[in-house]
Amino acid sequence: xxxxxxxxxxxxxxxxxxxxxxxxxxxxxxxxxxxxxxxxxxxxxxxxxxxxxxxxxxxxxxxxxxxxxxxxxxxxxxxxxxxxxxxxxxxxxxxxxxxxxxxxxxxxxxxxxxxxxxxxxxxxxxxxxxxxxxxxxxxxxxxxxxxxxxxxxxxxxxxxxxxxxxxxxxxxxxxxxxxxxxxxxxxxxxxxxxxxxxxxxxxxxxxxxxxxxxxxxxxxxxxxxxxxxxxxxxxxxxxxxxxxxxxxxxxxxxxxxxxxxxxxxxxxxxxxxxxxxxxxxxxxxxxxxxxxxxxxxxxxxxxxxxxxxxxxxxxxxxxxxxxxxxxxxxxxxxxxxxxxxxxxxxxxxxxxxxxxxxxxxxxxxxxxxxxxxxxxxxxxxxxxxxxxxxxxxxxxxxxxxxxxxxxxxxxxxxxxxxxxxxxxxxxxxxxxxxxxxxxxxxxxxxxxxxxxxxxxxxxxxxxxxxxxxxxxxxxxxxxxxxxxxxxxxxxxxxxxxxxxxxxxxxx
Numbered sequence: 001x002x003x004x005x006x007x008x009x010x011x012x013x014x015x016x017x018x019x020x021x022x023x024x025x026x027x028x029x030x031x032x033x034x035x036x037x038x039x040x041x042x043x044x045x046x047x048x049x050x051x052x053x054x055x056x057x058x059x060x061x062x063x064x065x066x067x068x069x070x071x072x073x074x075x076x077x078x079x080x081x082x083x084x085x086x087x088x089x090x091x092x093x094x095x096x097x098x099x100x101x102x103x104x105x106x107x108x109x110x111x112x113x114x115x116x117x118x119x120x121x122x123x124x125x126x127x128x129x130x131x132x133x134x135x136x137x138x139x140x141x142x143x144x145x146x147x148x149x150x151x152x153x154x155x156x157x158x159x160x161x162x163x164x165x166x167x168x169x170x171x172x173x174x175x176x177x178x179x180x181x182x183x184x185x186x187x188x189x190x191x192x193x194x195x196x197x198x199x200x201x202x203x204x205x206x207x208x209x210x211x212x213x214x215x216x217x218x219x220x221x222x223x224x225x226x227x228x229x230x231x232x233x234x235x236x237x238x239x240x241x242x243x244x245x246x247x248x249x250x251x252x253x254x255x256x257x258x259x260x261x262x263x264x265x266x267x268x269x270x271x272x273x274x275x276x277x278x279x280x281x282x283x284x285x286x287x288x289x290x291x292x293x294x295x296x297x298x299x300x301x302x303x304x305x306x307x308x309x310x311x312x313x314x315x316x317x318x319x320x321x322x323x324x325x326x327x328x329x330x331x332x333x334x335x336x337x338x339x340x341x342x343x344x345x346x347x348x349x350x351x352x353x354x355x356x357x358x359x360x361x362x363x364x365x366x367x368x369x370x371x372x373x374x375x376x377x378x379x380x381x382x383x384x385x386x387x388x389x390x391x392x393x394x395x396x397x398x399x400x401x402x403x404x405x406x407x408x409x410x411x412x413x414x415x416x417x418x419x420x421x422x423x424x425x426x427x428x429x430x431x432x433x434x435x436x437x438x439x440x441x442x443x444x445x446x447x448x449x450x451x452x453x454x455x456x457x458x459x460x461x462x463x464x465x466x467x468x469x470x471x472x473x474x475x476x477x478x479x480x481x482x483x484x485x486x487x488x489x490x491x492x493x494x495x496x497x498x499x500x501x502x503x504x505x506x507x
Contacts, residue, residue, distance in 0.1 A: 047115035052307040109303030154406040155397035160503030169246030171446035180224030182216035183251030198250035205265035214251040229418030243439025261289035275315035284324040285431035290344035295359035321453040324364035325430035333388030374398025374433035389493035396436035399428030464498030
């Protein structure tokens, strides 16, 4: 989902990781204790958890820490040497604490609260499938220059994407990786633009590139397929169109098959895989589970932030721009306090009050990641969208089924896109806003192929249209402001630098 300006810096080299993580409120320091001497005995039926152990990147230290993992009763699942992240499993309840005492370890902690044997995307509400009658009405409204269902895609027209496609639909040399629940590349609107060589299943922290590994487990895991269509559904006379119908899209699956959650080790794998396979842009319509906000005074949550941050910074260094959704809690991410009643989401949640300047929504609040809020057909912040001055970078259509209803055949304020098994459906959420912005970023990358992630982010903000803060934001008319927008017409908490504009991006 979804930073003070000082947290928006771009790392250009892996050694900068420590200084950048310092800007997030902590400084990893190497422990000075020696590794444990004797292996830890474990009960055969003890619950096993997954961990990230973050260390320096020199080979000698990594080998020493790997040995310490075994000594502490753990098993090394995989090691990302380039960023100093080790993924491990252990049934030792003191594993994290013991690893934090090992020389060379900078942070270590559990990536979940429930055992390995036991859904954090940012769509808002259930999918509404297009009925036969709605499909017929939308198709009858099609023109020679539009796709059969495009009449219901108010979102494309809102950002000029329909007109932009006539000028430049995007380059096939640009790929947007959808880090999500998987993408159904057999969908007729996605197959023409899908990149198998840049797709994988990263669940558990190890990339599986076998045929179809990137596809959703079932039709219920539709989130990633919907997102992919918003970015790059082809203009091929079938169904819908994407914001950038000429670019490539890939799928990197990170959702756990048991509970649908996006655990940190899977996301680390996804960022590294995207970077190593030449992906120019990633879309991240989720928050990393199990914590909606990861607090730096908790050693487990701190280790999660450290590991994911290292991976995304590595990808930025390799030339990958990341976009992420701001979240659907209508939270002011620049406020002094937020009530989180949903974490941990893999066990029984415990209500807590957090400071969003010290507890971070990952990956969206990490340095250099573009945070996207959601708007409806009236170019007004969607009722559910989180926001925050200095946090939100840009806004994009995410839908609003309650207060912003379009004059379209289906009169549906949500976003219509692709679903598994050749279907189409409406969804809303900041999950839908982020891929619209990612599509515009892909158009900008197509026009400026040598643009770095930092330059691309500047271009994305420069082409945006900022409506400014509304005079009133009383959506339900009860006399109470539902959210407070701070800032002016250049940058503010609702829209950041503005609502993305595909037509400006290609001109």
